[in-house]
Structure formats: structure tokens, C-alpha cells
Amino acid sequence: MVQPRPAAPTVKFVDEYCQWYKSLFPDVRSFEAFKYLHVGCISDLKRKTLPEIAKIVGLDNQQGLHHFLTTSPWDIEKLRTLRLELILQVLKGRPIILIIDETGDKKKGSKTDYVKRQYIGNLGKTDNGIVAVTVYGVFCGMTFPLLFEVYKPRERLQAGDKYRTKPEIAAILIKKAT
Template sequence: MAAVTAAHSVDPDRWQTEFSAVLDRIAPRFARYEPLRRAGELMAGMISGLDRKNCWTIAEHRGSATPDGLQHLLARASWDADGVRDDLRDYVVDAFGDPGAILVVDETGDVKKGTPTVGVQRQYSGTAGRIENSQVAVYLTYAAPRGHALIDRALYLPKSWTEDSDRCQAAGIPQDDRGFATKPTLAMALINRAVAAEIPAAWVAGDEVYGADPTLRAAICSHHLGYVLAIAAKPARYRPT
């Protein structure tokens, strides 16, 4: 009942004003208006009530006959993805910023068919709850008393990819991004980036994938942040993942 009440309490005009302000904030990151418009459609689709959210379902929801425009945005259009990430991170901090906030690191997997999708292989997917053919990424969430939101991400490239330069080249992975990095190493990069951007926070939290890595724990301490990281009930020899 509370969720229904909250949904009805949203002011549509104010929501549209705020959404337009987000688009204005990220507009300089796009070379042309068309990709910016498609980005707006994609964001609106991602926060819609669709049961399944992909280019096909979002395009249909937005009244397009095909997903070509959204697929072009994600695959070929000229825009600064890292710049948009920074803009949205700053937007989240403007809205929720708190010196006692928590940076939460976690990975999630998207089940995929076939082998061409970057980073795909048979591996554990939290989304499926089992080993599946999937793509995995590490995410950083900003959690504060007034709200929480994702502020950064890093794609996990398994060794089956990083050890196959031809496969990486065929998938369009830049040369500088082809080195293998464990999930804790990716999490460390996300945390370092947040600290460099002076994001207000006091703690880092994560599950045992991250709690088992002593290098990550030391890096967090070097930033004068506290941490709450899970460890296995029966500690085992650390093996990077």
C-alpha cells in the first residue's frame, strides 16, 4: 500500500522538469542531438514499469517500430560514456550527498546467448543464481540516508577473453583495456575514482568476493575509509576472481 501511495504522490510536472535537467547536464557529452534523444529514451525506458528491459522492449514502449536507434546509440554513436558517468555521479551526489554515505561494491551478471558479447563466458551470474553463459560487471553504488543510486561500473573480462587478442580486437575492445583484472581490482579502481572525485563517504561495503582480498582492504584504509566486507565462514586460501 505504501508503494502505491508513493507512486501516486509523484508530481509528473516536477519529474519531467528534473528529467530534462539531467538531459541538459549530459548534453555536452554528445556530438549530435539524435544520440542524446535516444539516450533520453533509453533512460526513460530503464525506469519504466516494463517487466523486461532491453532495446526491443524499450523501443516498443517508446513507440518505435525497431530498436535500431537505441542499438546505434550503444554500439556506434559518438558520445563520451565516461563523461556521462561523471555527470550522473555528480547529479547523485548533489541529490543525496552525505559525509556518512556508503560506497557499495558488487557484481551482477546478464545472461547472454552465444559468444560474441564482450566478456561473455560460462560463469556464475547473481541474476540467474547459478553458472550461466553471461556477462559480468562490477558496480559501485552510492548509499546515503536520502537515497541510493549506481555511480560507476567496470566490465569484467575473464581470462578466456584477455588471453585471446584476436577475439578482443574483433569485439572492438581497446588495446589498453585488454589486461586481466580481478573483480576486487576493478572494485578498487571504482573506489579510487570516487575518492579522486571527492565524493563524500565514510564507508565501503561488499560481499566476500571483496572481503577476501587483502589488497583491496588495504587500499580502502589508505583512503581513510572504514569498511564492512563479508568473509567466508570457513576462511580459505585467497584466489583472485
């Protein structure tokens, strides 16, 4: 059997962090895309779009990153579960404070899933946008994201979606995070 090639290195601390998740990805290209997206997220790019991230990590185009996010066979729930397990290991049973936040992004048009005219807290007004409910942890003055879920307005539900209010989403996320 031919051994797969090693993943291309990125930034040392990104490589070390991402190594914890390597087993979740079926092939080296998926794992590399995972690492590249992390590099893009911590970069000083003004707009963290796939084409811009592809440029700074040395890819010819964003196609591989897009494939990773849309069709690559990895399981987001396994990644979320492993991430929470790792955080709990680091905390070693020490208590944290949970913060619930709803954050929105203004969107033009209505093509993006779950976009609706709704209150967007960080804008302080009602506008066309998408909203996510996020649970953060606070430990020794450090704030870190734990989980999030996109709010799905009743009018924009898709087949298989279940309507939940923002407080219901928050309650579900709190149970998952604790």
C-alpha cells in the same frame, strides 16, 4: 547559422534530469535517444530491449537507439564523470557508504563479449554468463548506482584489454567514486 530543432519532450522529470547531460551530445538526435533510453529504463516493460523501448516512445524502429549506443560520437567517460560530479554536488560533502557487488546474467552461447562459464552470484551457481562489478552508494537509506565495469575473463580478452581480477576492478572503481 540555423539553430538545431529542440529535442522532443518525454516525461517531465526525465527531460529535467537529462538536461544536465545535454552538452555531451553532438546533435539533437543523440540527445533524444539518451532521453528515450531513460524513459525505457523506468517503464514497466518486462523486457527492456531496444525494439520494445522504441515502441513505447513512439519510434518506427530501434535503429536510432542502436546507432546511439554503437556509433554516435559521445564519450561514456565524460558522461560517467559528469554524473559523479552531480551526485557529489547533491551530497555536499556528506559521507556515503559504498557497497561493492558482482552481478551476473546467464547467457546462452558464447557470442556475447566476455561470456564464460563462471560463478554468477545472483544465481548462486556456476553457469554460462557475463559478470559486472558494481559500486553503489548508500545515503540516508537510499541506494544508488555509482559505477560499474564488466569483468573480462582472461580467456575472453580482446585486443587492447587488460586482465583484472574482480577485487582489482572494485579497487579501481572505489578510487574513481571517491
